[in-house]
Amino acid sequence: MKDSRKFVQVGTTVFTVLAWVSLILQVVVGLILLIGGGTSVPIGGVDVPARVVGLLNCLAGAIYFFVLLFLVHVVRLVLAIHAQVTKSA
16 A cells, blocks of 8 residues: 555656646747747637737646646645545544
């Protein structure tokens, strides 16, 4: 049982690193598009300016970051509850 808990703890660390990497990469790419501009990007048959795509990329990066961190905290909370239940039993 201890091995599976350690595996899940390592998984939460991996997802935390993934959240930070995702945030950094998407914000960097978004800022490059915001600053540099460029040609319009066709999205769904509509030409969207590159600066709007950069802003949306930054926004999506923030959303991914907070969703991944939320999931990490939920898993850690479940692990803490499980540890308390097994400790008291």
